[in-house]
Amino acid sequence: MKAYKIKALLTLLVLSTQISLWAQQIVLPKQTDRWHIEHDGSITWNIGDRLPHADHIEMSGEKVSLWVSYSIDSSGVSKIIRTVVFPTFRMLPDDTRSHIAYTFNDNELPRIYINSQLLRTDISPNEANNALAFRAKSINQHGIMRIMAEAGNPAQVKVERSLFPSVDKPLAIEEFKLTNISDKPVTVSMEKLIREVTTDTIRSKPSPHTVIMKSINDGSRILQPGGSTVFSVGYLATDHPSALGTIHPEQEEKARANRVAQILAPLQLETPDTILNTEFAFAKIRATESIFKTKNGYLHSPGGLSYYAAIWANDQAEYVSPYFAFSGDSIGNLSAMNCYRLFARYMNPEYKPIPSSIVAEGDAFWNGAGDRGDQAMIAYGASRYALTYGNADSAKTLWPLITWCLEYSRRHINEQGVVTSDADELEGRFPAGKANLSTNSLYYDALISAALLGKQLHISNEQIGLYTKEANLLKINIEKYFGATVDGYKTYKYYETNTVLRAWICMPLAMGIYDRSKGTIEALFSPQLWTADGLATQEGNNTFWDRSTLYALRGVLQAGATKTAMTFLQYYSRRRLLGEHVPYPVEAYPEGNQRQLSAESGLYCRIFTEGLFGMRPTGFNSFNCTPRLPDNWNQMALHHIHSFGTVFDLKISRQSNGKILVSVLKGNKQHNYTIANGETAHVQL
Numbered sequence: 073m074k075a076y077k078i079k080a081l082l083t084l085l086v087l088s089t090q091i092s093l094w095a096q097q098i099v100l101p102k103q104t105d106r107w108h109i110e111h112d113g114s115i116t117w118n119i120g121d122r123l124p125h126a127d128h129i130e131m132s133g134e135k136v137s138l139w140v141s142y143s144i145d146s147s148g149v150s151k152i153i154r155t156v157v158f159p160t161f162r163m164l165p166d167d168t169r170s171h172i173a174y175t176f177n178d179n180e181l182p183r184i185y186i187n188s189q190l191l192r193t194d195i196s197p198n199e200a201n202n203a204l205a206f207r208a209k210s211i212n213q214h215g216i217m218r219i220m221a222e223a224g225n226p227a228q229v230k231v232e233r234s235l236f237p238s239v240d241k242p243l244a245i246e247e248f249k250l251t252n253i254s255d256k257p258v259t260v261s262m263e264k265l266i267r268e269v270t271t272d273t274i275r276s277k278p279s280p281h282t283v284i285m286k287s288i289n290d291g292s293r294i295l296q297p298g299g300s301t302v303f304s305v306g307y308l309a310t311d312h313p314s315a316l317g318t319i320h321p322e323q324e325e326k327a328r329a330n331r332v333a334q335i336l337a338p339l340q341l342e343t344p345d346t347i348l349n350t351e352f353a354f355a356k357i358r359a360t361e362s363i364f365k366t367k368n369g370y371l372h373s374p375g376g377l378s379y380y381a382a383i384w385a386n387d388q389a390e391y392v393s394p395y396f397a398f399s400g401d402s403i404g405n406l407s408a409m410n411c412y413r414l415f416a417r418y419m420n421p422e423y424k425p426i427p428s429s430i431v432a433e434g435d436a437f438w439n440g441a442g443d444r445g446d447q448a449m450i451a452y453g454a455s456r457y458a459l460t461y462g463n464a465d466s467a468k469t470l471w472p473l474i475t476w477c478l479e480y481s482r483r484h485i486n487e488q489g490v491v492t493s494d495a496d497e498l499e500g501r502f503p504a505g506k507a508n509l510s511t512n513s514l515y516y517d518a519l520i521s522a523a524l525l526g527k528q529l530h531i532s533n534e535q536i537g538l539y540t541k542e543a544n545l546l547k548i549n550i551e552k553y554f555g556a557t558v559d560g561y562k563t564y565k566y567y568e569t570n571t572v573l574r575a576w577i578c579m580p581l582a583m584g585i586y587d588r589s590k591g592t593i594e595a596l597f598s599p600q601l602w603t604a605d606g607l608a609t610q611e612g613n614n615t616f617w618d619r620s621t622l623y624a625l626r627g628v629l630q631a632g633a634t635k636t637a638m639t640f641l642q643y644y645s646r647r648r649l650l651g652e653h654v655p656y657p658v659e660a661y662p663e664g665n666q667r668q669l670s671a672e673s674g675l676y677c678r679i680f681t682e683g684l685f686g687m688r689p690t691g692f693n694s695f696n697c698t699p700r701l702p703d704n705w706n707q708m709a710l711h712h713i714h715s716f717g718t719v720f721d722l723k724i725s726r727q728s729n730g731k732i733l734v735s736v737l738k739g740n741k742q743h744n745y746t747i748a749n750g751e752t753a754h755v756q757l
Contacts, residue, residue, distance in 0.1 A: 100639070100640075100643050101604050103643070103646055103647060103650075103651060105646070105650040105651065106122065106125070106650065106651060106652060106654075107213075107649070107650040107651075107654055107655070108650065109346055109347070109350050109649075109650070110212070112214070113214065113336070113350060113353055114212050114213060114214030115212070115213050115214070115350070115354075115649065115650065115654065115655055116210055116211070116212045116213075117210060117211045117212075118209070118210045119144055119148060119208055119209055119210055119211070123144055123145065123146045123148070124143060124144060124145045124146050125143065125144055125652070126141070126142065126143035126144075127141075127142060127143075127652070127653055127654065128140060128141040128142070128653075129142075129213065129217060129654075129655075129656075129668065130358075130362075130375050130376070130377075130667070130668050131215065131216075131217070131235075131236060131237050131361065132237055132361045132362040132363075132364075132375060132670070133237040133238050133239045133240060133241070133328070133331075133361070134239065134240045134363065134364055134365040134370075135158065135159070135160060135238070135240060135241055135242040135243070135364065135365060136156060136157065136158060136159075136237045136238055136241070136242050136243060136244055136309075137156075137157040137159065137237065137362070137375055137380065138154060138155075138156055138157075138235065138236070138237045138244040138307075139154070139155040139156075139157065139377055140152060140153075140154050140217055140235055141153040141154075141155075142211070142217075142219075144208055147205075147207075148207045148208055148209075149192075149205050149206065149207060149208070150193070150206060150207075150208040150219060150221070151178060151193075152178055152193075152219075152235075153175060153176075153177055153178075154175070154176050154235065154244070154246070154307070155173055155174070155175045155176075155377060156173065156174055156175075156176070156244045156283075156307045157171055157172075157173040157375075157377060157380060158171060158172050158173065158242045158281070158283070158309040159171050159364045159366070159373065159380035159381040159433075160242070160364065160365070160366055160367070160381055160433060161242065161281045161309045161311075162277040162381075162432055162433065163271065163272075163275050163276060163277060164274075164275050164276070164277050166277070166431065166432035166435050166436035167431060167432065167436065167438070168378065168379065168382060168429065168431045168432075168438055169378055169379075170277070170431075170432055171380045171381065172271060172281055172283065172309065173377065174269070174283050174307075176285060176307060178193040179193075180267075180285070181193065181246075181265075181305060182262050182263040182264070182265035182287040182290060182303075182305065183262070183263045184248060184250075184260070184261070184262045184263075184303060185259075185260065185261045185262075186204060186223055186224065186228060186229050186250075186258060186259075186260055187228070187258055187259055188259070189204045190204060191204050191205075191206055191223055191231075192204060192205050192206065193206045204223055204224060205223065206221050206223060206231060206233075207221055207222055207223065208220070208221045209221055209222060213654065213655055214332065215236070215328065215329070215331075215332035215357050215361070216234055216235070216236040216325070216328060216329065216332075217234065217235045217236065218232055218233070218234045219232070219233040219234075220232055220233075221233065222253075224254070226254075227253060227254075228252070228253065228254045228258055229250050229251065229252060229253065229254075229258060229260065229295075230250070230251040230253045231248060231249070231250055231251075232247075232248075232249040232251075233246070233247070233248055233249075234246070234247040234249070234325065235247075236324075236325060236328045237328065238324050238327070238328070239324070239327045239328055239330075239331045240327070240365070241308070241324075242308055242309040242310070243306060243307065243308040243319065243324065244306070244307045244308075245304060245305070245306055245307075245319075245321050245324050245325065246304065246305045246306075246307070247302055247303070247304045247305075247321055247325070248262070248302065248303045248304070249300060249301070249302045250295065250300065250301055250302075250303070251295070251298070251299070251300040252295035252296065252297050252298060252299050252300075253297075253298075254297060255297050256297065257294050257295065257296055257297070258294070258295045259292065259293070259294050259295075260292070260293055260295055260301060260303075261290075261291060261292035261293070262287060262289075262290045262291070262303040263287065263290060264287050264290045264291075265285070265286065265287045265290070265305075266284065266285070266286040266287070267284065267285045267286070268282055268283070268284050268313060269282070269283050270282045270283075270313075271283075279311055280311070281309055281310075281311055282309065282310050282311070282313040283307075283308070283309050284306070284307075284308050284309075284310065284313065284316070285305065285306070285307050286305070286306050286308075286319075287303070287304070287305060288303075288304035288305065288306050288319050288321055289301075289302060289303055289304055289321070290303060302321070302322075304319075304321040306319045306321075331361070332357055332361075334401070335356055335357055335360045335361070335401060336353055336356060336357070337400075337712065338399060338400025338401070338712040338713070338714050338719075339356065339398055339399055339400055339677075339681075339710060339711075339712060339713055339714065340353075340710070340711040340712055341353070341680055341708075341709075341710060342708065342709040342710075342711060343705065343708045343709075344704075344705050344706075344707075344708075345642065347642065347645050347646050347649055347650070348641070348642065348645055348680075350649060351645040351648060351649040351655070351676070352676070352677060352680060354649065354655045354656060354673075355656060355657060355673035355674075355676040355677050356399065356673070356677060357673075358656040358657075358668060358670050358673040359392055359395060359399075359404075359670055359671070359673035359674040359676075359677060360396075360399065360401050360403070360404050361670070362374070362375045362670035363403055363404065363407045364380060364381050366381045366433040366434065367433050367434070368410070368414065368433055368434035369406065369407075369410040369413075370403055370406045370407040370410055371383055371388075371407060371410060371411070371414075371433070371434070372387075372388050372392055372393070372404070372407040372408070372411065372670070372671070373387075373388075373670070374387050374659070374669040374670055374671055375667070375668070375669055375670050376659060376664060376667035376668070376669045377667070378667075379669070381431070381432065381433045382429055382430060382431035382432065382433075383411045383414060383415070383429065383430050384428060384429045385415065385426070385428055385429070385444070385446035385447075385449040385450050385497075386428075386444070386446075386449050386497040386671075387669070387670075387671035388407075388408075388411045388453075388671065389411055389412065389415060389446075389449055389450045389453040389454065390449040390450070390452055390453040390514070391453075391619070391671040391672070391674050391675050392408075392670070392671040392673075392674030392675075393407070393408035393411055393412070393453050393454075393457050394453050394456040394457045394460060394674075394678070395674035395675075395677050395678055395681070396408045396457070396674075397456075397457045397460035397461040397462075397715055398460060398677075398681050398687075398713060398714070398715050399677075399714065400712060400713070400714030400719070405461065408457055408461075409466060409469070409470075412450070412453075412454050412457070412469075412470055412473055413469070414430050414434055415430065415450055415473065416472065416473040416476075418430075418437070419472070419473065419476045423476075423479065423480050423483055425439070425442070425443040425446060425447065425480065426446055426447060426450065426477070426480075427439040427446075428440075428441060428444050428446050428499075440499070441494065441495045441499035441500055442493075442494030442495060443484075443493045443494045443495070444493060444494065444495045444496055444497050444499060444511075445491070445493040445495075445496055445497070445508065445510060445511030445514065445515075447476075447477035447478075447480040447481050448477070448481050448491065448493075448511045448512075448514040448515040448518060449497070449514055450473065450474075450477045451473075451474050451477035451478050451481070451514075451515070451518035451522065452514040452515070452517050452518040452521070454470045454473055454474050454477075455470075455474050455518055455521035455522050455524075455525050456517075456521050456689065457470070458470045458471075458474070458525055459521060459524060459525055459528070459689035459690070459691065459692070460689040460695075460715050460716065461715070461716075461717075462692040462693060462715060462716035462717035462718070463692070463717060464528070464529070464692060467525060467528065467529060467692070468529060471525070471529060471531075474518070474522055474525070475522070477518070478515075478518060478519065478522055478539070481511075481515045481518075482542065486506070486507060488507075488549060488552070488553050489545060489546065489548075489549030489552075489553070490507045490512050490546070490549050490550065490553045490554075491507060491511050491512050491515050491546075492506050492507045493506075493507065493508065493511045496508045496510050496511060496576070497510065497619075498609070498617070501609075501615075501663075502574075502609055502610055502613075502615075503567065503570070504566070504567055505566070505567025505568050505569060505570065506567070506568065507553070507567060507568065508566055508567050508576075509550070509554050509564055509565075509566050509567070509574075509576055509577065509579055509580070510566075510576045510579050512546065512550050512553075512554070513550070513579035513580050513582070513583045513585065514579070514583065515546065516543055516546050516547060516550065516583055516585065517583040517584065519539045519540070519542050519543035519546065520539075520540075520543050520584075521689075522539050523536045523539040523540045523543070524689070524690050524691065526539065527691070528691050528692050547585060550580065550585065551587055551588075553568070554566070554567075555587070555588060557591075558570075558571070558572065558573050558595065559572070559573055559595070559598075559600055559611070561573070561591045561592070561594055561595035561598065562588055562590070562591030562592075563577050563588050563591045563592040563595045564577045564580065564588060564592065572600075572610060572611040572612060573595050573598070573600050573601050573610070573611040574609070574610050574611070575596070575601060575607040575608065575609050575610070575616075575617070575620035575621070575624065576620055576623075577592055577595060577596065578592065578596055578607075578620060578623050578624035578627045578628070579623060579627070580592070580627075581593075581624070581627025581628060581630060581631045582623045582624075582626050582627035582630065583627075584630065584688075586631050586632075589631040589632075589633070593628050593631065593633050593636060596624050596628070597636065597640060600612075602640075603616060604647075605647070605661065606618060606620075606621030606644055607620050607621045607624055614662075615660065615661070615662065615663070616660065616661055617659065617660040618657045618658050618659065618660070618672050618675075619659075619671075619672055619675055621644060622657060622672060622675035622676055622678075622679060623675065625637055625640060625641050625644065625679050625683065626675075626678055626679045626682055626683035627683070628640075628683075629641075629679065629683030629684055629686075629700045630682070630683055630686065630698070630700075632700065632750055634700040634701075634702055634703075635702070635703065637683070637700070638702050641679065653666050656668040656672075656673050657672040657673050657675070657676045658672065659672060680710070681710070683700065684699070684700050684708070685697065685699055685700075685708075685710055685722060685724065686698030686699050686700060686752070687722075689715075689716070690754075691716075692716060692717060693716045693717060693718070693756065693757040694716070694754070694755060694756045694757065695715075695716065695755050696752050696753070696754055696755070697722070697734055697745070697752065697753045697754075697755050698750070698751070698752040698753075699724040699732060699734060699753075701724050701725075701726060701732060701749070705726075706725060706726045707723065707724060707725040707726065708723075708724050709721060709722065709723040709724065710722045716757050717757075718738060718757055719738070720736055720737060720738040720757065721735075721736070721737040721738075722734070722735070722736060722737075723735040723737065727746070730748075730749070731746050731747065731748060731749075732746070732747050732748070732749055732751075733745070733746055734746075734747060734753040734755070736755055736757070738757065743755075
């Protein structure tokens, strides 16, 4: 082994040991799980005495998003508020939130009767003992929300209440499956109901929209002991209410279950930690379901009752599209290419900035925060995506956008050799100075990826050399401009006059800059920044944004502090999957009240692909693999990876001699690489 490799490994070993010893001194809050994992990969909350409790979840399809706020009171009676968003039904003027959305409460539903007695879903605690109440026993989540309940005293009927979005229609469904659990016949019925509201003609785009709530399969039935029936409610939007087609709830439920299974089939994580495996699977669902079929093609959008049929330079171009290159989901990859295609429309010879967001199905844009470093975000995401996806034609399509964004950033380098921008992706919520660490870290990685991509596209050595030279110089200038001791930690100041710790000091780690790894990692997990919900955005402030935590966990793994990273990754994953607000990563708090914005789930998955498994694309059919196998694990694997133009498995296992075996399985062929812990395998597919 070459001397410089030995030195690098020894440095990594010392760093890892120092940080592990420091991490052992940290006491994370004790967690009490509310949910548990089922054998089929779903999670269930068996409702006990930890009441009352409330939560919310979002589920999406190509034409609809369903936000369900649910609560269980102290007597076990549930309350549901459902907000249905129709992303492609727009109002004027065009803006980010010009979609239509309507909220439906329990007391608006068609009434259900059991033996002529009203089943109350909107009951107050004072009435609970004297009425036929929908008493929830458990809630299950796995892309479809199912609430199990019983009605009657003693119980006569078991009720399974399911809520889910249609896969491809502007429609959400709520089902009530009633099963007779008594020893006598039971008569059940649901009223016929249809309610319509039509939007204002003048403000509707292009014509009035009608939103309908209607009963499906209503009527009366006699259930023999053990017998079942299903009543349903549909929530839908249409521009042609007189030509409304038949709704088939069973087909819609089957299609939703099939779509979830389709998302889960490729890129399967297998580790000894069931919580990590399960949260990875859930994150795949949320990251991939929130793709809307618009008049300008598939658009991945964050959701959260605010952000639909629109794309952002951070959420879509930077966070989630590079994930889709690993995911194996065809719609996800279509959305990624469409995202970059829409941003490319705004390239211009004057090098005015590309808008931060393209909204209203592509008909308008938003740039209210000015240049947030958006060009660095786009160049980083597009170059990583192109390399990982491994398709030369796609890469050729993206290359002009990548080079334009790099040139834009180069033109904004100041006298100190770093890139300036008006803000960062937090859009002025917190100060970012005239030049910030996030934008510069992204630009650095984009230059490296562009140089690698240029080789694949046979771009001139001169241009590739310029990108490499610029990256090397920028790395030096990042250290000079941002390197600092803050609160005693040898880390980074986020901008020139910054004097307190910021969560985004993690960005150099995620981009492969490890000069200040030890101090940065200690600062990230210090009492000044780490909170019960992850990283505080800024020292002394209780605001948190999951995106910085997700980047940090990935970066700390890449830096080789595996034991420390896994301690916090396991804590975070358990909290998000089995705690009080489940089952996905979230956006922020207090802003948005922890909305489950979808791109954050893509960032969660990238903790594993790029952090734990250390996959760094280097060409259309090659990648560097620097796995971080935890000390108490003997093996881990990613199955059915759809990247680099092929499908393969990646298995990491510990050998008896302490070495790490990297196995790449493609069809019936297997190629093995034996490396030392912390070393890199150069994989050629």
